[in-house]
Amino acid sequence: MAEIRLEGVGHSYDGGRTWALRPMTWTWRSGRAYALLGPSGCGKTTLLNIVSGLLTPTVGRIWFDDREVTGVPTAGRDIAQVFQFPVLYEEMTVYDNLAFPLRNRKVPAPEIRRRVLRVSAMLGLDDVLRRRSRRLDPGRKQIVSLGRGLVRAQVAAVLLDEPLTVVDPALKWTLRSKLKEIHRDTGHTLVYVTHDQTEALTFADEVVVLNDGRIVQAGRPAELFLSPEHEFVGHFIGSPGMNVLPAEIDGGVVRIGRSEVGAVAGELPPGPVRIGVRPEFVQVGGLPGGPGVAARVTGVDRMGSHDLVRAEVGGHPVIARTEAGSSWTPGAVEFLGFPADRTFLFRDEVRCGSLAPLDGRGPA
Numbered sequence: 208m209a210e211i212r213l214e215g216v217g218h219s220y221d222g223g224r225t226w227a228l229r230p231m232t233w234t235w236r237s238g239r240a241y242a243l244l245g246p247s248g249c250g251k252t253t254l255l256n257i258v259s260g261l262l263t264p265t266v267g268r269i270w271f272d273d274r275e276v277t278g279v280p281t282a283g284r285d286i287a288q289v290f291q292f293p294v295l296y297e298e299m300t301v302y303d304n305l306a307f308p309l310r311n312r313k314v315p316a317p318e319i320r321r322r323v324l325r326v327s328a329m330l331g332l333d334d335v336l337r338r339r340s341r342r343l344d345p346g347r348k349q350i351v352s353l354g355r356g357l358v359r360a361q362v363a364a365v366l367l368d369e370p371l372t373v374v375d376p377a378l379k380w381t382l383r384s385k386l387k388e389i390h391r392d393t394g395h396t397l398v399y400v401t402h403d404q405t406e407a408l409t410f411a412d413e414v415v416v417l418n419d420g421r422i423v424q425a426g427r428p429a430e431l432f433l434s435p436e437h438e439f440v441g442h443f444i445g446s447p448g449m450n451v452l453p454a455e456i457d458g459g460v461v462r463i464g465r466s467e468v469g470a471v472a473g474e475l476p477p478g479p480v481r482i483g484v485r486p487e488f489v490q491v492g493g494l495p496g497g498p499g500v501a502a503r504v505t506g507v508d509r510m511g512s513h514d515l516v517r518a519e520v521g522g523h524p525v526i527a528r529t530e531a532g533s534s535w536t537p538g539a540v541e542f543l544g545f546p547a548d549r550t551f552l553f554r555d556e557v558r559c560g561s562l563a564p565l566d567g568r569g570p571a
């Protein structure tokens with residue numbers, strides 16, 4: 208395992224006209240399980256391929272601990288990589304496919320057997336170990352590919368690029384928890400690329416959110432949910448995502464239209480700002496004794512475990528998540544409250560502050 212440090216690393220596929228990955232400095236800490244999360248085209252595969260050596264970055268330097276590897280090809284980096292689709296020797300048995308990366312590195316036979324059997328047991332491959340790989344269905348083949356990526360003890364990192372895409376949805380949950388188990392067992396540095404927030408949040412110690420070629424926030428799943436640093440994180444994580452409403456700061460007070468919704472925590476210059484608050488924290492009916500903003504209820508989605516109350520504030524949609532069986536009715540005007548400790552202020556999409564309570568004032 209190694210600490211992997213990117214120093215000013217960026218990549219352009221068109222000679223510097225556009226950046227698939229904007230120059231960034233970032234460290235993957237040794238032994239941690241990371242998810243690299245972002246929408247299609249944001250640069251996830253580019254970043255992964257730069258770490259593995261499949262791609263040389265246009266700018267910047269890469270370090271594995273204190274060894275610079277910027278110009279070192281994949282074979283010299285000791286990286287295990289698992290791709291979206293199976294990469295196997297079709298004519299070999301599953302056992303031999305799993306053993307291959309170890310035999311290649313002259314690991315002693317008893318150790319090979321021990322490791323192959325351990326990975327096989329964890330991934331549920333025991334009953335197909337003697338079968339030729341070409342006779343497996345695509346999902347099983349991919350699980351074998353995953354096993355090949357995880358079987359080595361000595362690797363700088365294991366990189367997984369959307370590894371569960373072809374796997375049956377019902378198996379995905381099991382495999383994700385197996386991956387966690389194997390990670391605990393081996394202590395590998397894992398980087399798991401996905402565009403699926405559930406996959407990222409259930410798997411990783413730390414989620415790195417990438418958008419438009421830059422890291423917009425990295426943190427534990429709860430941090431990303433409770434304390435988004437960027438509007439994109441608010442939208443991309445959570446279902447539905449964070450509500451965003453235009454507002455104005457004036458005299459230390461935040462207003463939507465003419466309604467005061469809170470004070471500004473700390474010092475912020477007056478002017479336009481955007482308020483971000485997750486549906487889980489919007490209080491329909493207002494905060495007890497606190498400020499609120501009038502909203503027209505436009506609909507209620509009954510989700511079974513909870514309701515989603517859809518409303519409109521000055522022409523902007525807001526969603527509140529409430530208990531199931533709520534009595535809010537479309538067309539009614541209700542006050543919405545935004546709890547100060549769960550409501551953030553954004554300028555140019557980046558968080559610039561948060562709300563503070565407006566002491567002793569009721570709905571404006």
Ligand SMILES: Nc1ncnc2c1ncn2[C@@H]1O[C@H](COP(=O)(O)OP(=O)(O)OP(=O)(O)O)[C@@H](O)[C@H]1O
Binds near residue numbers: 248
């Ligand atoms: N070989 C290439 N040549 C030119 N442009 C490329 C190449 N590979 C990727 N790109 C572009 O670079 C940007 C980042 O692509 P990348 O594949 O890294 O994103 P991604 O987040 O992995 O997307 P996906 O989830 O769809 O695989 C995209 O705009 C893509 O079109």
